[in-house]
Amino acid sequence: MRTHNKRAGLLKGTAALALMGVLAAAVALPALAADKVTKDVAPVTAQALSEHIRILASDEFQGRKPGTAGEDKAIAYIQDQFKKIGLKPAVDGSYLQNVPLTEIVSKADGPMVITGPKAAPLSLEYFSDMIVWTRQRTPHVQVKDNDMVFVGYGITAPEFGWDDYAGVDVRGKTVVILVNDPGYATGDPALFGGGAMTWYGRWVYKFEEAARHGATAAIIVHETRAAGYPWGVVANGGSIPKLSLMPADGGLKTRSAVEGWMQLDQAKAVFQAAGLDFNTLKDSAARRGFKAVPLPLKMSVGITPTERDVISHNVIGTIPGAKHPDEMVLVGAHWDHLGIGPAINGDTIYHGAMDNASGVAGLIELAKRYTKGPKPDRTLLFIAYTAEEQGLLGSEYYAQHPLFAPNKTVAGFNMDMLSSVGLTRDIVLVGGRKSDLEDRLKAWTDAHMMALNQEPFPERGYYYRSDHFNLAKIGIPVIYAHSGIDSVANGAEWGKTKEDEFTRLHYHQPSDKWSPDLDLSGGAMEVNMIYDLSRPLAFGTDWPKWYDKAEFKAARDKSMGK
Incomplete structure (x- = not known):
């Protein structure tokens, strides 16, 4: 690129x-x-x-x-x-x-369904609303009624004094992550690379970090300017067969079961279903001292891969x-x-x-x-x-x-x-x-x-x-x-x-x-x-x-x- x-x-x-x-x-x-x-x-x-x-x-x-x-x-x-x-x-x-x-060729078995006590169920359609895949060596992935947590930018960076996962246990849960990093979001030269993306802003890092913290699923919110490319690039790239250097454990312990993206408008609807405002939480995620926010929602999605x-x-x-x-x-x-x-x-x-x-x-x-x-x-x-x-x-x-x-x-x-x-x-x-x-x-x-x-x-x-x-x-x-x-x-x-x-x-x-x-x-x-x-x-x-x-x-x- x-x-x-x-x-x-x-x-x-x-x-x-x-x-x-x-x-x-x-x-x-x-x-x-x-x-x-x-x-x-x-x-x-x-x-x-x-x-x-x-x-x-x-x-x-x-x-x-x-x-x-x-x-x-x-x-x-x-x-x-x-x-x-x-x-x-x-x-x-x-x-x-x-x-x-x-x-690994993987496609969602159906829509991603998100439920909660405060709103009607949301159904996110594959390709148009969200894109998901697995990089685990497994015959089937089924995430059912999985607790969701908003972890801001999903970064653990001791050298910057930053840890979005501090004080929250995301093991076995779905994390929702913002693309890029706080430096980009604020333009503050004292945060990360200022306006320049660091390694912590890359989607590869975010999926790796989510897996290190034991997340079952990691979903990044797509924003064209922050990502650097439109949704079509994400959807096309996410829907084709994926190659990887497979770790010895088949990714079962070193990768989240589900990785993917959701469209910005769908993310806003998800936060609204949780009784929260996406933009408000996004702003807070770019400030020091941000704490991850559990969402009163459950996520379900299935993936049948072939390899x-x-x-x-x-x-x-x-x-x-x-x-x-x-x-x-x-x-x-x-x-x-x-x-x-x-x-x-x-x-x-x-x-x-x-x-x-x-x-x-x-x-x-x-x-x-x-x-x-x-x-x-x-x-x-x-x-x-x-x-x-x-x-x-x-x-x-x-x-x-x-x-x-x-x-x-x-x-x-x-x-x-x-x-x-x-x-x-x-x-x-x-x-x-x-x-x-x-x-x-x-x-x-x-x-x-x-x-x-x-x-x-x-x-x-x-x-x-x-x-x-x-x-x-x-x-x-x-x-x-x-x-x-x-x-x-x-x-x-x-x-x-x-x-x-x-x-x-x-x-x-x-x-x-x-x-x-x-x-x-x-x-x-x-x-x-x-x-x-x-x-x-x-x-x-x-x-x-x-x-x-x-x-x-x-x-x-x-x-x-x-």
Whole structure:
């Protein structure tokens, strides 16, 4: 997932031509000897990216869902490309790292029914009003007349002095949770990340925390702005088969039996049925000292799941280092999308052209550019991850089973949804103020007369929604940056309109398709930017560092023996 920023442009006239020239020249950052810059090959082009996207997003690839025929075609294509450009297999003579997953197909047996003494029963219909699933290995889930508790934002964060579960026992109960975190809700810089979402605001965390406290069911209230995506994204994603890295206990002790979301209007009706005002309780949940509120309601829902075990695959190629082969620079992009799902406008194939056939195209072409030049001093690892759309599972598995230890991994770069709206005057950094990779990026944008902007919607938590996050969790400095919206040709307002249009009409929908009209010149610039940023590390001895206040610095220090 990506986001763009709105920023008035600084680049006009002949400067715009200079921007296009960045696609043909590398930045001579201090750590890279000038002779190695000048002995470079042609940069990545929009035409090359487009051809990969056309193939990977075609009907033949069936939406590239892990564990399907679409996966077989996708990983075969990526392996073939890696072999053709000269990457070495990275996994014991193979390009494939096996990732064991369990696929669970679950749908509610009927509506979610909520009863209480003060109002008539509420019946929430599957898909339109609520979406639920189970990630437990079990033949059937039946929650009957389950006590309900409103736990605010569902956060236990000692470092912030915050515990929404303090003083309440939710074992065996249904918890109702707000999306995002109190910092976003209040804009108070003293709370969490202020307006920027922290890990505590992500739905993955909220389900995990509810399970840690023993909740039988965890239901998040959907709000489009706070979540960062509309209900259609939640409903479509929640209704398709789900893959997970299944824990040894089958999730029976480590996961809630029911996970899901409900629409905001339905949540308000639920609170009204309890004799409470949703907005009043929402406001109180964002203030220190909030205490969970038992609801005088009972929730019932049934789910009949079917399951199968799946071996999916990360596809990994490498260019071994000439001087320091035990030290590695990593570049990744996820190859998967949603596969076949509910029909929208008659189409059931979720093609995932931009999300993320574009990133895989960039990965292949970046690797090709490296293979045409001098051999790097350090090893380069190119990873096409599986199951990002299922919860960053491929990168999570790699982080648990890395080919290079974290203290031998110099840095990481991520490509997720390259730009398809042409060249821009700005670059957006997702999850800023984390490592000195940001300083290197700033040097690059300054050299190319471009603006470097922080993400415009930090409350959406994009940093925690793509594969680089799992590398950061084990301490590896990583960066995710992409084109902004200030179009060289059409301006910022046009770019913002295009971004909003894609999110509303195409994101996680079948209409995310390849078209010859895609303007991938901005995407090519992104790939060449990553080349410029990664190359000094691949040919140097420098080690990027987390900033002192970054939440991942402790993991890096530990892996480095500090």
